[in-house]
Amino acid sequence: MMSQQHGFSVGIERMNDQFVVHLKAFGTLTHEDYKTITPMLEGAFQQVEHPHIKVIADMTHLEGWELKAAWDDFKLGLKYGSSFDKVAVIGARPWQDTLAKIAGWFMGAKVEKFSDYSHAKAWLLE
Numbered sequence: 001m002m003s004q005q006h007g008f009s010v011g012i013e014r015m016n017d018q019f020v021v022h023l024k025a026f027g028t029l030t031h032e033d034y035k036t037i038t039p040m041l042e043g044a045f046q047q048v049e050h051p052h053i054k055v056i057a058d059m060t061h062l063e064g065w066e067l068k069a070a071w072d073d074f075k076l077g078l079k080y081g082s083s084f085d086k087v088a089v090i091g092a093r094p095w096q097d098t099l100a101k102i103a104g105w106f107m108g109a110k111v112e113k114f115s116d117y118s119h120a121k122a123w124l125l126e
Helices: 031-045 067-083 094-106 117-125
Strands: 007-015 018-029 052-065 084-090 110-114
Touching: 007 031, 018 031, 031 067, 052 067, 052 117, 067 084, 084 117, 094 110, 110 117
Parallel strands: 018 052, 052 084, 084 110
Antiparallel strands: 007 018
16 A cells, blocks of 8 residues: 655744745645644644734645545635735646635635746745
């Protein structure tokens, strides 16, 4: 049996009430992946009364979500969505365009999809 790598790598930068979250997702995400990442994000965001969050999400190696993980992602977005200012999604797969559009509906953030990191980061910080 072959094991598949999956999960997140996360970096969080903070300047006063401003956060820039660098997120890289890979493989097929599981509920266990969200059990790991959610406390990290919540711990950082709860330190500030009204956080302003910008996200650069590298999804180039994301294959998808297990059903329970998709629900975890949705709940996380609902809980903090109004705190998000901008989300830059990096990806090359057509379904990621749809993902970016749907994410924008549920968050108060501007969501854009990019094919490379440099353009995504420039847009995020403008």
